[in-house]
Amino acid sequence: MRGKLKKIQEEQERLAREVQIKTIGYLLTALGFVAGLAMNDAIKSTIEYFFPLSGNSVVAKLFYALLLTIIIALISVWLIRVSERIEGKNKEEKAA
Secondary structure, X not given: OHHHHHHHHHHHHHHHHHHHHHHHHHHHHHHHHHXXXXXXXXXXXXXXXXXXXXXXXXXXXXXXXXXXXXXXXXHHHHHHXXXXXXXXXXXXXXXX
8 A cells, every 4th residue: 555655656746847847848938939029029120220111121031031940940950959869868767
């Protein structure tokens, strides 16, 4: 009976840690989103300052969107690789 109770307590602690980790991740994502929106507004204002409402502003915005997409794609690939390495290490540690 005590063995089952101990397993239940360990599982509850594991789930509580997972919830905490996920919550922190969601909060960091939300903060990153807010920072991204602020940067987007700042970059838009900069483009409008250097290319005031002319035909060039469309080209500048397209260039900005393309450049930002490439940068975000590269960062995403890098983060996925880092995450996979971390998960691989965690699996190795659990197997040992």
